[in-house]
Amino acid sequence: MELDALMLSRIQFGFTMAFHIIFPAFTIGLASFLARLEAQWLWTGNPMYRNLYQFWVKAFAVSFGLGVVSGIVMSYQLGTNWSRYSDFTGNVLGPLIQYEVITAFFLEAGFLGIMLFGWERVGDRLHFLSTCMVALGTLISAFWILSANSWMQTPAGFVVENGRAVATDWLKVIFNPSFPIRYAHMVLGCFLTTAFAVAGMSAWMILRGRKEPPAKVAGARLSLSMALWFAVICTPLQIFIGDAHGLAVLKLQPTKLAAIEANWETQKDMPLLLFAIPNEKEERNDFEIGIPKLGSFILTHDFSGVVPGLKDVKPDERPPVWPVFYSFRIMVAIGMAMLGLSLWSLYLRWRGTLYTNRTFLTCAMIMTPSGFGAVLFGWFTAEIGRQPYIVYGQLRTADAHSPLTAQAVTTSLVAFLIAYTIIFGFGSYYLAKLLRKGPEPLEEAVRGDDVSRKPKRPLSAVNEDLKPNPA
Template identity: 75%
Template sequence: MEFDALMLSRIQFAFTIAFHIIFPAFTIGLASWLAALEFNWLRTGNPLYRNLFRFWVKVFAVSFGLGVVSGIVMSYQFGTNWSRYSEFTGNVLGPLIAYEVFTAFFLEAAFLGIMLFGWERVGDRLHFFATCMVALGTLLSAFWILSANSWMQTPAGYAIENGKAIPVDWFSIVFNPSFPLRYAHMVLGCYLTTAFAVAGMSAWMLLRHPHDAPEAKLAGSRRSMSMALWFATIFVPVQIIIGDLHGLGVLKYQPTKLAAIEGNWNRMDNMPLRLFAIPDEVAETNHYEIGIPKIGSWILTHAYDGVVPGLKDVPPEERPPVWPVFFSFRIMVAIGFAMLGIGLWSLYLRWKGTLFTNRLFLTAAMIMTPSGFGAVLFGWFTAEIGRQPYVVYGLLRTADAVSPVSAGAVTASLLTFVVVYAFVFGFGSYYLAKLLRRGPDPVEDIRGEDLGKKPKRPFSVPDEGLEGKPGDKPLPAR
């Protein structure tokens, strides 16, 4: 492996996007979670939901800010490190990114301030509308970003003129063949990321208190965990089905990627389901292979004698790195089935009436807190590394997309990013940890509506009340 400008640019982009994607993966789901909490508060009048909203909106605000900061850095790299890519795709992808800014980012920016600071300044329904608009903005942002990325995976609606991709059919560009399922898969992945993060954090809060502690201290964590686990139990199976359908699309449009995912070297029918293997790219074979006969073809093609493409169908220079694609996919799938297990376990404990008191389950749920982030990251590793050696599948090779910059320049910027990210995200993570350590306030600590003109402080540190100076006694609920 030669650490030239190409390799270092790839490492730098992988580093920045890996940091960035964990925040949108969380905030996309968290925005809808906030909308659900506020809807339930308006529907039932139960102050518990409003208290939960006040707690989770702080987590959302910090995560949203970190996501914006890391996203800006990524966009600059298209010009600094990948100028040839930008030149080739700019006429197609430039407008898609602009649409994301004009529709999603502006929508979020317009209503974010109302959602964070305006509950005591606008009516309840208008505030709920603002929360819904922020949630819609996150989904629109994912729509345009996934459309652009999916076009790189399955380009359509274009023509090549003077060495550049030119748009011909915008509908085909936006709704390219892989986009609908990839968008559904990603959005549901974000929702499940939030569900398991909320459930795990709530389980941690419950473990910190004895199960017979005053109900006011436990109610918020119990309600959060229950709602999150209901969502996970219902939608993890849906995500598995969407993933299976997406796999059929990969078989059709990116057969070499599928061959790398399965570690399949020779085109064959009745392919086994490989649970484990050590791919050897030099010998073009697998070592220590463990599999279930014939099942692989049925899963991948929905036919027992379905033909699965092999890596040897294309020359070695047209193949992606097999080892990282093979294992990242299996880690993602393993996390998905662990999520399914937690959901089924939670159903059993609900039936037994011990969902909030079974310490083994609470510990398992707490351990699963980062599982959604891991699934998203390893899913992206599979998709992006599996696309190699192309940055635009079948059209532009990654080696031809890099800027004419020196390895020294890329090294300097990469080290700078590492230092700055460690500082910024270190403080952000510390603040989030302080918020989570406190958890939702007891229900009786909810402040009343009649707050006069005293300004809200929605980002007060855990030692402060919801507004005012540290140590201020909360107003009683009405």
């Protein structure tokens, strides 16, 4: 693999995209979680829900801010490093991004201030409406971004005129063949990211405060319970959607599917490879561990179903096999771990030991970053599996690159590495301090509301060091 300007630009965009995607993956689910907390507070009048809202909204504010900043950087790279891509797709993807700004970003920006600062300035119903509008805005934003990305995977509704894509049917552009199932898959992935992040951090708070009175960890118990119900519902649904997504990939992008399965020859009765060492040079796998016929059944719902092979296309039309093969299996392994933890939580609820089983709480804490990992490895599978095309079947990645030198790209890549380390290092450190502090004890939160009716700054009240108290 030669580190020329093209490869360095791909690494640079992949680096910035990997940083960016983790923040929307968290905030999309967290916005809906906040809406549920506030709805429960309005419905029941239980101040615990409001107390949890005021804690988690701080994490939302930090993550939202970091997501916006990291997202702006990528748009500049499309002009500097991928100008030929922008020239080819601008007439189609430009309006989609504009729709995202007008319908989603403006909606979020318009209500975000009320959501963060308006607790005591507006009525409860208007504040709840603001939270719902922000949550809706995140889902609309995901709608347009996934529509644009899915069009790159399965382009439709356009013609090429003078070397540029021109839309002929906007409904086909927006609702391109892979979009509906990919949008559902991504949104559920965001919900699961939030569910396991909240559950893991709540489990950590319970473990840390196991010697404290029950009132001290009541909020953590409630957030753990809600997050796990979220996971119990969404995890099986995500597996079902993932299966449908696999069927769509088989139909729409068979070469990508062949790379995902490291399947070289078109065959029926294909085994499900649990592990393999793909050898792209010799077009075979050096080592395999698989379950006979199960691959065909999962991919075609028929034990004798035919699965296409990589040899059906020329070598220069194939994606890199090993990163796609391993990324997909890591994502699936994380999903199975999510399902296992969700089912375990149901059993412990039935036994009445959900909050006291230290082994389970430790496992939940370990699973805190699992959703982020699943989203990242799923993204690697989708984007690397599309290669060598940036617009599938229409524009090769090598033809989309700007005429830059390797030295220029290296300089900007190093600058990004330094800037991201500083900015996101401080942001992550602050978020860790915020989460370590935990929700205020309910009696103190209620007493504080009685003393002052002034709105509280959502990013304040973090003055605690990350080092544990020696006492």
